[in-house]
Amino acid sequence: MTDVVATNETILVVGGGISGMTAALEAAECGKDVVLVEKNPSLGGRVNQLYKYFPKLCHPTCGMEINLRRLRANKRIRVLTLSEVKTITGKPGDYTATITISPRYVNENCTACGECEKAVSTEITNPYNYGMDKTKAAYLPFAMAYPPRYVIDPSLIGTPEAEKAKAACKYDAIDLGMKEETINFKVGAVVWATGWKPYDAAKIQPYGYDRYPNVITSVEFERLMDPFGPTGGKLVRPSDGKEAKNVAFIQCAGSRDRNHLKHCSRICCMASLKQSTYVREKYADDANVSIYYIDIRAIDRFEDFYKKIQADPKVKFIKSKVANITVDKEGNPILHGVDTEGYHRYDNSHDLVVLAIGMEPSVDASRIMPGVKADASGFIDIHATTEAVFGAGCASNALDVNRSVQSATAGALRAIQVINRVSRAEA
Amino acid sequence: MTDLNKAMVETYRNDFLKEVEANVEEGNWVKMCMQCGVCSGSCPFGPDWEHPPQEIFAMIRAGKRDEVLKSESMWMCTSCYNCIVRCPRELPITHIMHGLANYAHRLGIAPKMNPTRRFAKIFWDNIAKSGRVNELELSIRLYFMNGFMKGIKTGLEMLPVGLGMLKTKRLNPFGLFAHGGIKRKGELHKMLKKAYEIEDKRKGFAK
């Protein structure tokens, strides 16, 4: 049975992405006890799946490493992975959280040596690469995974493959008898950092994401660049493996659209500007990028970044929301529409189309508990919320990493204030 | 210039957007357009419009009154509703196009020979007379819309279709002499008159 020591002076952080990690670290470094609950097998959330970060174009692993070092150095944070918050009941300063923990079938003895992976042949779709490839059913979620511990997929349990994995382990780390557990503990305040998910691109019917293999999403595009991605870092298109040199980006794919997400997802303009540099990185002067946009919203100080990309002769900006996509015999997507600067009708052929997909909250805030209020898009509305549940990062809005981390720090500070009131009352 | 047109120019001076908002069906939506262009790109007849819907919205805001109202463009709309379905701001674009066309017609400045306008007029006169469309009369009027010889020619071309319809009882051969229609047509005419009155009053068309 998983044992968690917690009191009503403990802060519960739900979601172990960059925001949840930040909130947990900030609170713990201020001397508070924290339980960090993550539903995936490892921490870090979606930034792990990015190739590079705007605006500096550094690799996310770097920032992640710093956070993991802080985490390992701190005794006040208890991390629970493969865990989901089921309910939170009670009142500010006195909550009971109910958590279900799914079995990993691998215990602390694991050294991530990889022998179990070699021993099994069953494969599952790889969530790390958004299902674009497969991974073994005994797997380390990704190279930088924390905790650095393997996972046995539940589909393996009860098969001879599971026994093979167990037999291959020299450290007695595989425990096929693990069961799902439900645990309860007390907490005083909650930081809710469950993040975002990409909008379902198939719902944007005229773009044919579900029909055309060479129409992909921006999150998938990030994976194509990664050496650990489905193509080993080659920028090729899915239908025939042809080099994707002529790439189109469609902005507001699902965002700012009353048929889809009402809100502006805020980061997609910067994401596409950043991704235009990926195409240049791979194909230098053979690269041709077209960005179809309504208006470019390079949030805040990122205008400089936009200006730099604008000056690139290989990046074309077309002021138009694409009306629909068809494909020709070679599988090239053809974009149809009318531009706003002159009302020219176009039918442009590209190698690959990237939908700059919108962000929606991964958990609808109105479902958390009655006192937590959601805005029109399902993000936590902190002003209307009466519980000591504080939104952080993309659970509270569509944000980039910089702003997510700021909001996580703010969330931690609010939670600390609640805990301080509890301690004073009990002193 | 018709009197009504003159009066409207007087009333709204240079504020064509305001004029559209007040007088054109669903005209108050025009300001919501964010110029993304999905409507124009989605229009199956788009390539044949001089000014696609997105451009018309921009022209309205730019005060290009004559260019808009005298344009043939909005008469091209076939009500396929592709634009409405796709518009990210849910503008009722089809209705606005019809609203603009209708308004230009009321002002008497719509393009006289525009075939859609002429068809719409023939259709309306036909149905308003008796409350039901008399198809024989409607088609004959349509055939002869562009002159006597053209009418004879089209009529002959359509003869096999007409005979087929006669045989299957889809066409009343006496339609030309007895218009048919609903009972108590007078009541319908009163209703239409009242509706015109209300509309004229609301839009300030009444003299």
Ligand SMILES: Cc1cc2nc3c(=O)[nH]c(=O)nc-3n(C[C@H](O)[C@H](O)[C@H](O)COP(=O)(O)OP(=O)(O)OC[C@H]3O[C@@H](n4cnc5c(N)ncnc54)[C@H](O)[C@@H]3O)c2cc1C
């Ligand atoms: C294409 C694209 C490119 C981007 N590029 C950049 C960039 O270059 N620079 C930049 O600054 N930003 C970028 N972003 C934005 C960046 O991804 C986000 O700002 C960041 O992921 C937010 O982190 P988060 O922790 O709030 O959410 P997430 O990363 O979504 O983390 C949330 C965590 O909560 C967990 N969770 C969810 N539900 C539960 C639950 N019920 N119980 C427990 N745990 C749960 C999830 O498993 C996840 O680990 C990009 C976004 C996109 C779409």
